[in-house]
Amino acid sequence: MKNKSITVLAVIMIMAGVLRAQEFKVSKSSGRLEINIGRVTVEGHNGNEIIFTSADVKRDKDKRAEGLRSVNSLGLDDNTGLGINVTEKGEVVTVHQLKKTDAPDIKILVPKDVIVSFSYESQYGGEAKFKNMTNEIEVDAQYNSVELENVTGPLTVKTIYGHVEAIMDAAMKGPIAIVSVYGYVDIAMPTTTKANIKMSTSYGEIFADPGFKIDIERQDDSDKISGKINGGGIPIDLACNYGKVYLRKK
Amino acid sequence: MDNEKLEMQLIDYIDGKLSEDERQQVEQELVRNDQAFKLYEQLKEVIHAIDKTKKLDPSHELKKKFDDFLVAEIKGSKKEARSIFFQPGFFRIAAAVALLIVGGGIGFWISKQSTQRQEIEAIAQELARTKTLMMGLIENQQSASQRLQGVNVALTIQNADDEVVKALALRMNEDANTNVRLAALDALSKFHTEPQVRKVLLEALSTQKDPVVQIALIQLMVKMKEKSVVNDLQKIVEDDETMKAVKDEAYSGILKLS
Numbered sequence: 001m002k003n004k005s006i007t008v009l010a011v012i013m014i015m016a017g018v019l020r021a022q023e024f025k026v027s028k029s030s031g032r033l034e035i036n037i038g039r040v041t042v043e044g045h046n047g048n049e050i051i052f053t054s055a056d057v058k059r060d061k062d063k064r065a066e067g068l069r070s071v072n073s074l075g076l077d078d079n080t081g082l083g084i085n086v087t088e089k090g091e092v093v094t095v096h097q098l099k100k101t102d103a104p105d106i107k108i109l110v111p112k113d114v115i116v117s118f119s120y121e122s123q124y125g126g127e128a129k130f131k132n133m134t135n136e137i138e139v140d141a142q143y144n145s146v147e148l149e150n151v152t153g154p155l156t157v158k159t160i161y162g163h164v165e166a167i168m169d170a171a172m173k174g175p176i177a178i179v180s181v182y183g184y185v186d187i188a189m190p191t192t193t194k195a196n197i198k199m200s201t202s203y204g205e206i207f208a209d210p211g212f213k214i215d216i217e218r219q220d221d222s223d224k225i226s227g228k229i230n231g232g233g234i235p236i237d238l239a240c241n242y243g244k245v246y247l248r249k250k
Numbered sequence: 251m252d253n254e255k256l257e258m259q260l261i262d263y264i265d266g267k268l269s270e271d272e273r274q275q276v277e278q279e280l281v282r283n284d285q286a287f288k289l290y291e292q293l294k295e296v297i298h299a300i301d302k303t304k305k306l307d308p309s310h311e312l313k314k315k316f317d318d319f320l321v322a323e324i325k326g327s328k329k330e331a332r333s334i335f336f337q338p339g340f341f342r343i344a345a346a347v348a349l350l351i352v353g354g355g356i357g358f359w360i361s362k363q364s365t366q367r368q369e370i371e372a373i374a375q376e377l378a379r380t381k382t383l384m385m386g387l388i389e390n391q392q393s394a395s396q397r398l399q400g401v402n403v404a405l406t407i408q409n410a411d412d413e414v415v416k417a418l419a420l421r422m423n424e425d426a427n428t429n430v431r432l433a434a435l436d437a438l439s440k441f442h443t444e445p446q447v448r449k450v451l452l453e454a455l456s457t458q459k460d461p462v463v464q465i466a467l468i469q470l471m472v473k474m475k476e477k478s479v480v481n482d483l484q485k486i487v488e489d490d491e492t493m494k495a496v497k498d499e500a501y502s503g504i505l506k507l508s
Contacts, residue, residue: 031392032392091392115392115393117394136393136394136395138394138395138427140426140427140428153395154395154398154399155395156394156395156398156427156428156429156430157429158427158428158429158462160461160462160493160495174395174399175395175398175399175402177398177429177432177433178429179428179429179432179462181461181462181465181495182495202465202469202499221473223469235399235402237429237433239432241462241465241495241499242495
């Protein structure tokens with residue numbers, strides 16, 4: 001009886017291990033992580049490994065493709081079992097997806113001193129999410145929308161068609177630069193933040209919480225606002241062409 | 251009898267100007283004192299030589315010339331004297347005060363010049379430090395935010411030199427990160443009235459491939475009322491690879507500039 005229950009427990013644990021998303025680890029506590037996949041969630045953690053997991057749960061399987069492998073124009077193989085290729089070269093770890101249109105949903109845990117760079121051009125993508133990070137984050141996107149939550153910066157974010165939403169941690173680090181051509185830029189931060197802020201939009205509007213006392217430098221150009229918050233500090237640059245800019249209180 | 255007094259008495263003795271008593275006194279001294287006698291001999295020689303010298307009377311003509319000259323000189327100097335020396339004391343005091351003020355002024359000016367020079371040197375040093383800081387950050391290939399920070403440092407520079415302009419132009423045209431390119435353009439636009447910067451900006455309009463930077467460049471050209479770029483804008487509009495947002499901005503630019 002006792003032996004039987006141990007066996008059952010062991011089987012359950014093994015099954016749980018298999019069912020739990022697959023994992024791929026790279027030992028790295030500094031340098032750069034370059035992410036070239038259409039859909040991703042990146043989170044900070046205290047370890048010294050970059051950990052990739054797949055969050056794909058129910059996804060339409062292509063029965064015709066069973067037993068075949070996805071062939072990539074860069075000549076890359078799936079060396080992770082997650083539908084992505086991870087290559088380490090010197091200080092840089094590069095991640096590519098193998099399929100063209102069907103971006104896998106990947107979650108990546110990164111140590112806090114790794115610079116995270118997201119770059120994606122194709123329109124077949126989803127959102128790029130970044131959570132609980134003190135890392136430096138770079139985003140260079142065409143269609144992806146970008147969501148940042150509980151991040152300190154520094155941030156350099158660009159998207160052409162997507163929008164950007166950022167909820168900043170109180171311990172902000174500059175510079176913070178966000179630009180979207182067609183989307184909106186929405187940022188929430190404490191009103192006590194000391195900053196040199198620039199906000200601009202060509203064909204949109206600019207809104208800010210009344211809690212922010214912005215000492216605006218008067219200028220003729222109606223597209224641009226620049227001024228100091230709480231006497232000045234970190235540079236924050238929020239720019240849109242067709243979208244609106246929102247500055248919220250956190 | 252000290253030498254000086256003796257000498258005087260000897261001269262008078264030779265000239266025969268002494269009283270009887272004094273003469274006897276001198277004669278006694280001469281007998282008693284060898285040195286006095288020697289001195290007497292010398293003086294006698296000199297005085298005789300002077301007496302022997304023919305008295306030189308200036309010619310009448312020379313004398314007259316000299317007198318005329320003297321009169322003229324006296325007249326002239328009297329006139330000058332009037333203009334130089336202020337007669338009432340008040341003017342002299344005023345002159346003294348004026349001199350004091352001028353002197354003080356010059357002193358102040360000199361000290362101000364030197365503090366200005368020090369300030370200029372301090373500014374030059376500050377600029378050099380800022381430039382070193384900027385160049386150090388701007389070269390960081392690992393971190394876009396460090397490069398962005400470097401470009402932001404450039405915004406604090408009042409007068410951009412060639413080196414700064416070149417570094418910013420390189421960031422605007424070549425940087426892998428759009429935000430860095432955009433910030434470099436922003437920094438350069440501050441100096442757009444300088445010919446070299448204007449040239450860099452005009453060149454960038456036809457070479458720039460980053461749509462976000464293209465839009466910002468076109469907007470800057472419109473603000474600069476740069477009519478010469480209409481042809482470049484036309485090319486951007488006709489280029490199939492141009493993004494729609496960029497084309498729209500270029501159209502709008504052509505309308506505003508022509």
